[in-house]
Amino acid sequence: xxxxAQKQEELKEGEELFLKAQAVLLVDFSKVRTADLxxxxxxxxxxxxxxLVLKKRLLGIILKKHKLEFxxxxxxxxxxxxxxxxxxxxxxxxxxxxxxxxKEKKIDxxxxxxxxxxxxxxxxxxxxxxxxxxxxxREALLGQLLGMIAAPVRSLLYVLDQKxxxxxxx
Numbered sequence: 001x002x003x004x005a006q007k008q009e010e011l012k013e014g015e016e017l018f019l020k021a022q023a024v025l026l027v028d029f030s031k032v033r034t035a036d037l038x039x040x041x042x043x044x045x046x047x048x049x050x051x052l053v054l055k056k057r058l059l060g061i062i063l064k065k066h067k068l069e070f071x072x073x074x075x076x077x078x079x080x081x082x083x084x085x086x087x088x089x090x091x092x093x094x095x096x097x098x099x100x101x102x103k104e105k106k107i108d109x110x111x112x113x114x115x116x117x118x119x120x121x122x123x124x125x126x127x128x129x130x131x132x133x134x135x136x137x138r139e140a141l142l143g144q145l146l147g148m149i150a151a152p153v154r155s156l157l158y159v160l161d162q163k164x165x166x167x168x169x170x
Contacts, residue, residue, distance in 0.1 A: 002055075007055070007058060010054060010055070010058055011058050011061065011062065013052070014052060014054050014058060014059065014062050014081070014083075015062055015065075017050055017052060017083035018062050018066065018083060018118075020083070020085065021049075021083040021084055021085060021118055022084060022085060022086060022087055022117075022118055022119055023084040023086075023087035023090065023091075023115060023116065023117050023118055023119075024063075024081060024082065024083060024084065024115050024116045024118065025081070025082040025084055025090060025091060025094055025112070025114075025115035025129060026075070026079050026080070026081060026082075026112075026113040026114050026115055027051075027079070027080045027081075027082060027094060027098070027111050027112055027113060028075070028077045028078065028079065028080070028111040028112075028113055029053070029078055029079075029080040029111070030077050030078045031107060031108075032101065032106070032107060032111070033106070036097075036101060036106065037051070037080075039097070040093070040094070040097045043093045043097060044082060044084075044090060044093055044094075047084075047085065047086065047089040047090055047093055048085035048086065048089075049082055049083060049084040049085050049086070049089070049090040049093070050082070050083050051080055051081070051082050052080070052081050052082075052083060053078070053079075053080050053081070054079075054081050056075065056079050059079065059081055063116070066118075067121070068116055068121065068123070069123065075113055077113075079113065082094060082115075087117060087119075087132065088132060088135070088138070091115075091129050091130075091132040091133035092132075092133045092135070092137075093133075094112060094129075094133060095112065095129075095130055095132075095133025095134055096133070098110060098111045098112060110126070110130065112126045112129050112130055112133070113126055114126050114128075114129060115129050
């Protein structure tokens with residue numbers, strides 16, 4: 001059991017991280033090896049995010065203070081809280097980490113529970129966090145968009161080039 005002073009210290013640390021974060025992601029860390037969690041913490045730290053294991057009740061206090069709804073009865077398992085400085089990067093890191101564990105059969109089911117977008121003050125379900133995490137990097141998406149925009153122009157130029165070649169040969 002943690003003492004009241006330890007809980008207040010955790011609450012203070014969680015509050016500081018919350019104020020700096022753009023998003024809060026909730027993950028289930030039960031049955032995940034300590035070494036693997038250390039790897040996740042390292043990945044998140046490189047992105048400017050932080051994984052903190054808080055009691056669900058303390059997390060609820062922090063979220064209610066900022067007018068976000070959270071009931072700790074929603075989750076039956078242990079909850080790890082990722083305070084993300086960038087929603088896309090953190091969800092991508094978390095998604096890749098847990099899908100890697102799933103492929104290696106170290107865990108039996110996805111461990112992403114949901115989260116909160118602190119910019120819009122909206123809750124996110126696990127499917128949305130997973131969808132954001134599964135997206136390719138921003139640069140790849142911009143490249144794909146540019147390709148989609150340029151494809152009709154390229155096709156038109158090809159047709160015009162072929163018509164020009166026909167008229168010169170005739």
